[in-house]
Amino acid sequence: MEIGKLPNDMLQNIILNKIKHFRNDILVRPGIGEDCCAIDFGEYSCVMSSDPITGASNEIGRLAVHVSCNDVATCGVEPLGLLVTILAPVYASEKEFDEIMGQICDTAASIGVDILGGHTEVTDAVNRFVITTTSVGKVLKDKLVVSSGANPGDDIIITKSAGIEGTAIIAHDREDFLLERLDAHDIERAKGFTGSLSVVKEGVIAGKLGASAMHDVTEGGILGAVWEVATASGLGAEIYRESIPVEDITQKICNIFDIDPLKLISSGCMLIACKNGNEMLKALEASGIKASRIGKMTEDKETFIISRGKKELVSQPGTDELYKAT
The missing domain is CATH 3.90.650.10 (PurM-like C-terminal domain)
Incomplete structure (x- = not known):
């Protein structure tokens, strides 16, 4: 298979078509071109998006913050918080972890986003750092953009x-x-x-x-x-x-x-x-x-x-x- 996102026809046929929906409080569901999901929280909608950084080696901490926060912003929403998952190769050093977390924290602070939690792991399943972030925001339900x-x-x-x-x-x-x-x-x-x-x-x-x-x-x-x-x-x-x-x-x-x-x-x-x-x-x-x-x-x-x-x-x-x- 080619490197990169799945082609949209494959995404639709083998991923999206298999997803079943059970709840009525989900306002925006997965779909081609949709950056985020949205959940009905009464007066407000909770907006969430996840994205990985896989195509870069340098500045990945900064990129990881922006990719999911930008997705939330497409709904007209200011992101509030961020969950961060870091998968590191076995040869990773403490210095690299420190540098990446510094980038993540500095970038999140620059756009007013709190780090809410996440997961950090060293694994032989990757041969370089892979970072995935999930951004969360809220918006008045009638102001949601999709x-x-x-x-x-x-x-x-x-x-x-x-x-x-x-x-x-x-x-x-x-x-x-x-x-x-x-x-x-x-x-x-x-x-x-x-x-x-x-x-x-x-x-x-x-x-x-x-x-x-x-x-x-x-x-x-x-x-x-x-x-x-x-x-x-x-x-x-x-x-x-x-x-x-x-x-x-x-x-x-x-x-x-x-x-x-x-x-x-x-x-x-x-x-x-x-x-x-x-x-x-x-x-x-x-x-x-x-x-x-x-x-x-x-x-x-x-x-x-x-x-x-x-x-x-x-x-x-x-x-x-x-x-x-x-």
């Missing part, structure tokens, strides 16, 4: 730029290789993208402004995220390649590894579907968050990317482009 809530005609907005996380991971994990091909200043700038991986702020803002749907742009990149939101919502989409911002250093690194930046893991970039794109852009930019309108949701069941007048069908996401650099 990935499947997009409507035909909604503007599609993304924050920041494509491939942020992938750029940072490659710069950290392939630094020696890149130093033979790029300026050291460019590599340091790329590594610095690790500090821009949270989408909690934009998630809360977009939730308050009535976003129809949101999705954290992770594996599969921008194209994968648009496809997943469209599929979850029973819709299609049209997006414009020239409207999608890509940082110069991201493009340089992508060129070296023959990577499409629009298919590169992009935590730190939030995809927002909303009725009034102008209002959303103004609110985000007023809060210091760079944002771009890249297209619209459509009634058709297919997703297209348009570049220089040429229309190309976007298929379900495959293996993330990050693995070309590993």
